[in-house]
Amino acid sequence: MKTDLEISQEYALLPIAEIAEKIGLTTDDIELYGKYKAKIDPKKIDKTKKDGKLVLVTAITPTPAGEGKTTTLIGLADAMNLIGKKTVVAMREPSLGPVFGVKGGATGGGYSQVVPMEDINLHFTGDFHALGAANNLLAAMIDNHIFHGNELNIDLKRITWKRCVDMNDRQLRFVTDGLGGEKNGVPREDGYDITVASEIMAVLCLAESFSDLKKRIARIIVAYDIFGKPITAGDLKAEGAMTALLKDAIKPNLVQTLGGTPAIIHGGPFANIAHGCNSVIATKAALKLSDYCVTEAGFGADLGAEKFFDIKCRKAGLRPSAAVVVATVRALKMHGGLKKEQLGEQDLDALKKGLPNLLRHVSNVKNVYGLPVVVAVNRFPTDTDEEIDEVIKECKKLGVNVKLSTVWERGGEGGRELAEEVVRLCEEKSAFKLCYPDDYSVKQKIEAVTEKIYGGKGVNYTPNALEEIQKLEEGGFGALPVCIAKTQYSFSDDASKLGAPEDFEITVRSVKVSAGAGFIVVLTGNIITMPGLPKLPAAERIDVDENGVIRALF
Numbered sequence: 001m002k003t004d005l006e007i008s009q010e011y012a013l014l015p016i017a018e019i020a021e022k023i024g025l026t027t028d029d030i031e032l033y034g035k036y037k038a039k040i041d042p043k044k045i046d047k048t049k050k051d052g053k054l055v056l057v058t059a060i061t062p063t064p065a066g067e068g069k070t071t072t073l074i075g076l077a078d079a080m081n082l083i084g085k086k087t088v089v090a091m092r093e094p095s096l097g098p099v100f101g102v103k104g105g106a107t108g109g110g111y112s113q114v115v116p117m118e119d120i121n122l123h124f125t126g127d128f129h130a131l132g133a134a135n136n137l138l139a140a141m142i143d144n145h146i147f148h149g150n151e152l153n154i155d156l157k158r159i160t161w162k163r164c165v166d167m168n169d170r171q172l173r174f175v176t177d178g179l180g181g182e183k184n185g186v187p188r189e190d191g192y193d194i195t196v197a198s199e200i201m202a203v204l205c206l207a208e209s210f211s212d213l214k215k216r217i218a219r220i221i222v223a224y225d226i227f228g229k230p231i232t233a234g235d236l237k238a239e240g241a242m243t244a245l246l247k248d249a250i251k252p253n254l255v256q257t258l259g260g261t262p263a264i265i266h267g268g269p270f271a272n273i274a275h276g277c278n279s280v281i282a283t284k285a286a287l288k289l290s291d292y293c294v295t296e297a298g299f300g301a302d303l304g305a306e307k308f309f310d311i312k313c314r315k316a317g318l319r320p321s322a323a324v325v326v327a328t329v330r331a332l333k334m335h336g337g338l339k340k341e342q343l344g345e346q347d348l349d350a351l352k353k354g355l356p357n358l359l360r361h362v363s364n365v366k367n368v369y370g371l372p373v374v375v376a377v378n379r380f381p382t383d384t385d386e387e388i389d390e391v392i393k394e395c396k397k398l399g400v401n402v403k404l405s406t407v408w409e410r411g412g413e414g415g416r417e418l419a420e421e422v423v424r425l426c427e428e429k430s431a432f433k434l435c436y437p438d439d440y441s442v443k444q445k446i447e448a449v450t451e452k453i454y455g456g457k458g459v460n461y462t463p464n465a466l467e468e469i470q471k472l473e474e475g476g477f478g479a480l481p482v483c484i485a486k487t488q489y490s491f492s493d494d495a496s497k498l499g500a501p502e503d504f505e506i507t508v509r510s511v512k513v514s515a516g517a518g519f520i521v522v523l524t525g526n527i528i529t530m531p532g533l534p535k536l537p538a539a540e541r542i543d544v545d546e547n548g549v550i551r552a553l554f
Helices: 005-008 016-022 070-080 096-100 117-121 126-148 199-205 210-218 240-243 278-290 301-316 328-337 348-368 385-396 405-426 440-454 463-474
Strands: 028-031 038-039 054-061 088-091 111-117 154-161 164-167 175-177 189-190 192-194 221-225 231-234 253-257 262-265 294-295 322-327 373-378 400-405 460-461 483-484 503-513 519-524
Touching: 005 028, 005 111, 005 117, 016 028, 016 253, 016 262, 016 460, 028 054, 028 175, 054 070, 054 301, 054 328, 054 348, 054 460, 070 111, 070 294, 070 322, 070 373, 070 400, 070 405, 088 231, 088 278, 111 253, 111 262, 117 348, 126 154, 126 199, 126 240, 154 189, 154 301, 199 221, 199 301, 210 240, 262 278, 278 294, 278 301, 301 348, 301 440, 301 483, 322 328, 322 405, 328 348, 328 385, 328 519, 348 373, 348 385, 348 440, 373 405, 385 400, 400 405, 440 460, 440 463, 440 483, 440 503, 460 463, 463 503
Parallel strands: 054 294, 054 322, 088 262, 088 294, 164 192, 322 373, 373 400, 460 503, 483 519
Antiparallel strands: 028 038, 038 253, 154 221, 175 189, 221 231, 253 262, 503 519
């Protein structure tokens, strides 16, 4: 069987100018990054054009069996173009950390990929490097200000801004820096985040223009002074230089799928820590350049979709028309208690036990957010007709159709029925709504998501979290949406609770404001913002031959 990389390397890419022409862009509207990649100048897009329809692809709670959300997203876009619907796929950029770690890339798989996949999964157009540089410039300016007298009276024990690097490196989670004597800085405890977990990533992905980006950067809280007053990037006069570093990174990237569909890939915040969606600028560009924009949000619908709706759509004024929830029989059987090595055999009992996970996600999208929804089942050769029929039967009880997807092996042709159902759903009258209103208190917002989306019965708050919530509301941040950071492996904050657990409570241990991004981060469980590499990282397999051709990249 061919690997994803081998399939992508056999594909004859179209010049990126030809891809741009498909969505009405000329060579004057794009900036070429070689033959097959380009930046789109947002100023060249006709803002008076009517928006296309927005479709979200989300998924069940992830398992080691895999769900294929990104593969389905890309195959769906190809299929929609095959049936004559002008469609653009809008995606996130992959982080180098998972690429060299364990998760792999984020460019799809099989015959449903975006290309050139090596470039996209590695340095691409340099956006993440620019974000890291801007983030670390701010960190350097904080320490430089302290070194030269600390006129702002920054409390060294209350510096909240961390440095970042786009690589899994647990050694950097907690560091002590500024050592070596008074000429080498001020000694203090410090730490690193992975770039995709940094607030600068969230800021870029929620900004709508250069001026908006600059204003958001200025609002970033980096520390508190000795009196407890917040210190911002604007107080350090850092926003201008940081925006200058991001002048190209703010422009969306244009590539293509194996089916020749235009793909706009831009930004990539983690969904268990940040809001897990590609940039607002990219999504709005795709809506102006197509009749249908198909996009995704990270991890399961309880994380990615919730944040897509309650943060991104709320803040950017986006109104989706329909949603797709991706599942596999294999993953549902894992939620029913089977181990990965047991998934090849029919087991209706395990499937029935795992199905509530899918049904809760589907019900949330349909009933909490008011969107028409279809279930896309990635069919594996080991799936039996009886198992597929069980999924169809249970989804029908919710008034939701199931469509089988074989886009991994057939590309767009394997997603025709799914595409036709998505188009049909987009013609239905959408009653899109949010999970909670702006004027809810911070606690009411957390509890609304916990009860309506997760299926929990309540929230426990540590004394520290209660104090932080009070201070945030007193500081005027109470109207912001909440971005709940929790495990991606369960509806609850306990990764071991698979399926659709009930009667659980989540524990909020800390709350902080991302003032630049415009949301409140609510920390549950033990969420790590700097991952580590596994015992056998993918980096050990990746290589390049004497002709410069990359090998073993998925």
